[in-house]
Amino acid sequence: MIAGIDIGSTTTKAVLRDNNEIVSMIRTKALDPITSATGILGKMLFEGNIPLSRIERISITGAGSSKIDGDIFNIPTIKVDEITAIGKGGMYLSGVDDIIITNIGTGTAIIEANRNNITHIGGTGIGGGTILGLSKRMLGTADIENIVTMARGGNLHVVDLLVGDIVDSGISFLNKDSTASNFGKMLDTAGQEDIAMAIINLVYQVIGVMSVFAVKSRNKNVISFTGNGSTNEIGKKILIAIATMYEMEFNFPENPEYATALGAALI
Ligand SMILES: Nc1ncnc2c1ncn2[C@@H]1O[C@H](COP(=O)(O)OP(=O)(O)OP(=O)(O)O)[C@@H](O)[C@H]1O
Ligand SMILES: [Mg+2]
Incomplete structure (x- = not known):
């Protein structure tokens, strides 16, 4: 069995692969990289009642993997480049092998992937971390569930300036x-x-429009979204509105938060 571990900036994800089958996917908060x-490996093995001796290789990736040198528990351990892992995992989850992947984690990375090549197009520091940081200061909470619940009753028209506020018809x-x-707009009320x-x-x-521009620059029209940030229901609706506006296809595969760990386990 191969264990893929993605030590992200905020959460750690792990998957276990037995030949062509994914037998486990779990996630925990990120502590220090070694912990x-x-x-997460210990939890996955314990819960699956799997002996450590069944693990032939461990593939680590994500920001925290740079802090780990050498083998874990004497099992051959390799480091997988995070961009490569996202590319491989994104192709696997979406079932498409020529694709643009936008990974919404703490920050956001945009990747072009096909069977021969995986390229980091770019990205933005705007991501899940931005929602938490701004909310902590502006709303007094950095709990994503609270923030999403609050947002459900929110009205954008009193905060954002809309095209209809400045012109009588549309623009372009x-x-x-x-x-x-x-x-x-940011009304006092x-x-x-x-x-x-x-x-x-x-x-x-921001993520939606950047993804559209990335896709256009590569002459494609399908984007898959991965990372924990892509599981946000309000966020998905906003992304779909952007897709509709720019006549693109946005794709939301299942288990998107495991894309990076899966990609590592597939190498
Ligand atoms: N339902 C949700 N809606 C929006 N954001 C979410 C949701 N659940 C988690 N997040 C955000 O996702 C981020 C973590 O995502 P993920 O685990 O993919 O990132 P990471 O791998 O730790 O970070 P990175 O890949 O940027 O190093 C956190 O900032 C968290 O706020
Ligand atoms: Mg990540």
């Missing part, structure tokens, strides 16, 4: 409800719920 890697392909400026919605909207609009 994260050994802890933008209609009156399109965003002219995120946080560009805006409440916590409205701000929560506006923070999420800002993050996913």
Whole structure:
């Protein structure tokens, strides 16, 4: 069996592969890299009642993997480049082998992947971490569940400047409800719920538009989203609105938070 461990900036994910079958996928909070890697491996083996001797290789990836040198528990341990892991995992999860993948983690990376090549196109520091950081200061909570619950009752029109606020008709392909400026209106009457919605909207609009530009620059029209940030239901709706606006296809595979760990286990 091969264990793939993704020690991300915020969470650690692990998958276990037995030949062509994925037998386990689990995640935990990220602690220090060694505790994260050994802890998640131990949990996965314990819960699956699998002896350590069955593990032939461990593939580690993610930001924290740079802090781990040598073998874990005397099992051959290799480091897998995170971009390669996202590319491989994204192709596996989406079932498409010529694709653009946007991985929404603490930050966001955009990757082009096919069977011969995996390239890091670029990315943005806007990601899940941005939602938590801005919410901590502006809403007094950095709990993603609380933030999402608050956002459900929010009204963007009191925080964002919309195209309809500045012109009578649309502009180019933008209609009156399109965003002219995120946080560009910010009425004094805006409440916590409205701000929560506006923070999420800002993050996913930026990621969505960057993904569209990446895809256009590579003459493709399908993007798959991976990473924990891609599981956000409000975020998905915002991304789909961007896809519709730019006439693109956005794809949301299952188990997206495991893409990087899966990619490592597949190498
Ligand atoms: N439902 C959710 N909606 C939005 N964001 C979420 C959700 N669940 C988790 N997140 C965010 O996802 C981020 C973690 O995602 P992920 O585990 O993919 O990142 P990571 O691998 O730790 O980070 P990176 O890949 O950037 O190093 C956190 O910032 C968290 O706030
Ligand atoms: Mg990650």
